[in-house]
Amino acid sequence: MTERWRRGVFLAGAAVLAAFILWGLAGLPGFGRYPGPYGDIINRIAVAQTNATGVVSAVNFEYRGFDTMGEEFILFAAAAGVATVLRHLRGEDKVSTRQEALDRVAPPASDALRVVALAFTGPAIVLGWWLATHAQTSPSGGFQGGVLLTTAFVLVYLAGQVLLFRRASPEDLTDIAEAVGAGGFAAVGVTALFLGLPFLSNYLPLGAVAGAVSSSGTIALISFLVGIEVGAAFLLIIGELMDQALLVREGR
Amino acid sequence: MSFLPFAVVAWVLIAGLYGIVTSRHLVHQIVCLIVVQSSTYVLLLAVGYRTGAVAPYFSDVPVHTPAVDPVVQALALTDVVVEAAVTALLLAFAVQAHKRFGTLDPHELVQIKG
Numbered sequence: 079m080t081e082r083w084r085r086g087v088f089l090a091g092a093a094v095l096a097a098f099i100l101w102g103l104a105g106l107p108g109f110g111r112y113p114g115p116y117g118d119i120i121n122r123i124a125v126a127q128t129n130a131t132g133v134v135s136a137v138n139f140e141y142r143g144f145d146t147m148g149e150e151f152i153l154f155a156a157a158a159g160v161a162t163v164l165r166h167l168r169g170e171d172k173v174s175t176r177q178e179a180l181d182r183v184a185p186p187a188s189d190a191l192r193v194v195a196l197a198f199t200g201p202a203i204v205l206g207w208w209l210a211t212h213a214q215t216s217p218s219g220g221f222q223g224g225v226l227l228t229t230a231f232v233l234v235y236l237a238g239q240v241l242l243f244r245r246a247s248p249e250d251l252t253d254i255a256e257a258v259g260a261g262g263f264a265a266v267g268v269t270a271l272f273l274g275l276p277f278l279s280n281y282l283p284l285g286a287v288a289g290a291v292s293s294s295g296t297i298a299l300i301s302f303l304v305g306i307e308v309g310a311a312f313l314l315i316i317g318e319l320m321d322q323a324l325l326v327r328e329g330r
Numbered sequence: 331m332s333f334l335p336f337a338v339v340a341w342v343l344i345a346g347l348y349g350i351v352t353s354r355h356l357v358h359q360i361v362c363l364i365v366v367q368s369s370t371y372v373l374l375l376a377v378g379y380r381t382g383a384v385a386p387y388f389s390d391v392p393v394h395t396p397a398v399d400p401v402v403q404a405l406a407l408t409d410v411v412v413e414a415a416v417t418a419l420l421l422a423f424a425v426q427a428h429k430r431f432g433t434l435d436p437h438e439l440v441q442i443k444g
Contacts, residue, residue: 081352084351084352085351085352088347088348088351088352092344092347092348095344095347096340096344099339099340099343100336100337100340103333103336103337103339103340103373104333104336106336106377108332108333109332109333109334109335109336109376109379110332110379110380110381111332111380111381112377112378112379112380112383112398112399114399116399116401117378117386117397117398117399117400117401117402118399120400120401121386121388121393121397121400122393122394124400125388125393126393131387131388131389132386132387132389133386133387133388133397133400134386134387134400134403134404134407135404136400137400137401137403137404138404138407138408142401142404146404146408149408149409149412152412152415152416153411153412153415156412156415156416156418156419157415157418159419159422160418160419160422163419163422163423163425163426164422164425164426215389216387216389217385217387219407221407221408221410221411222407222411224411225411225414288388289388289389308411311415312414312415315415315418318422319418319421319422319425322425
C-alpha cells in the first residue's frame with residue numbers, strides 16, 4: 079500500500095471514529111457537572127471508614143485495592159519483560175564502547191551538572207520516601223514516591239557516576255526489593271484471608287486520629303510496599319537500558 | 331465552552347492515531363502511542379470534574395465539602411506509572427529490532443519480514 083493510500087484510508091476511518099467519539103461524548107453530562115453518585119458516596123464515607131483523609135489513596139489501596147494489585151503486577155510483568163527482551167543474546171559481548179575507540183575519550187559530566195544533580199539527590203530521596211509513606215494524608219502514595227526514589231539514583235548517574243549508580247543499585251538487591259514490593263501487596267491481601275476476612279480487608283488498627291501518619295491501617299502499608307515495588311521496577315528497567323549502551327554486537 | 335475538554339480528548343486521540351499510522355520511526359511511533367493513551371487521562375479527569383469543588387482530600391476541609399470524583403483520579407494515577415513501564419518494554423523491543431535488523435523504520439521492518 080502506498081503512503082498516500084495509507085493516509086487516505088486512515089483519514090476516512092478516523093473521520094468515522096471521531097464522529098462516533100464526539101457523539102458519545104456529547105451524551106455525557108457537561109464539563110464540571112459531575113453527577114455522582116459513586117464519587118460522592120466514597121467522599122462521604124471514606125474518612126470515617128478508613129481514617130485516611132486522602133480519599134484517592136483510600137480508593138486505590140482499599141476500595142479498588144484488588145484492581146490496583148492487578149495494575150501493580152502489570153508493572154512487575156513489564157519490568158520482567160524488559161529484562162527478558164534485553165537479556166544478553168548469543169553473539170553479544172559486554173564490551174565497553176571505550177575499548178572500541180581508545181583514541182576517543184568521553185567528555186566528563188560538567189561541574190554545573192554534577193553540582194545540580196548531586197544537590198537534588200538528597201531531597202529526591204527524602205521527598206520520595208515521604209510520598210511513599212504518607213498516602214493516607216496527602217496527594218501522594220507509593221506510585222509517585224517510587225518513581226521519585228528512582229529519580230534520586232538517576233541523578234547520581236547523570237552526575238557521571240555510572241559505577242556509583244551500579245554500586246548503589248546492585249541487581250540482586252533491586253530484584254529482591256521488587257519481589258518484596260509486589261509479593262508484599264499480595265501477602266497483605268492473603269493475610270486477611272487467614273484472619274477469616276475477605277481478601278485485602280483492612281485488618282490493621284486504623285489509628286485514633288484521621289489523617290495521622292499511623293492511621294488508615296493497610297492503606298499506608300500497601301502504599302509503602304507499592305513504593306518499593308515501583309522504585310525497584312524502574313531501577314531495574316533503567317539499569318537494563320543502560321547496559322545496552324555497553325553492548326556491541328559481534329561482527330558489526 | 332463546557333464541551334471543550336471532551337473535544338480535546340477526541341483531538342488528542344485522533345492526533346496520536348495519525349502519528350502511529352504515518353510514523354517512519356519506531357521510537358516516534360511509541361511516543362504517539364503515549365499520546366493516544368494521554369487522551370484517556372483527559373477524559374477521566376474531565377468526567378469527574380465539578381465546577382468549584384475541592385480536591386478529594388479532607389485534611390483541612392470538612393468531609394461534606396463538595397469534592398471532585400476520587401475514583402477517576404485513582405484510575406489516572408496508577409495508569410500513568412504503569413504506562414511508563416509498558417513504554418519501557420516497547421522501547422526494549424525497539425532496541426532489539428534495531429540490533430537485529432539495523433533499522434527502526436516500520437515500513438522497512440515489514441519488508442524484511444517478507
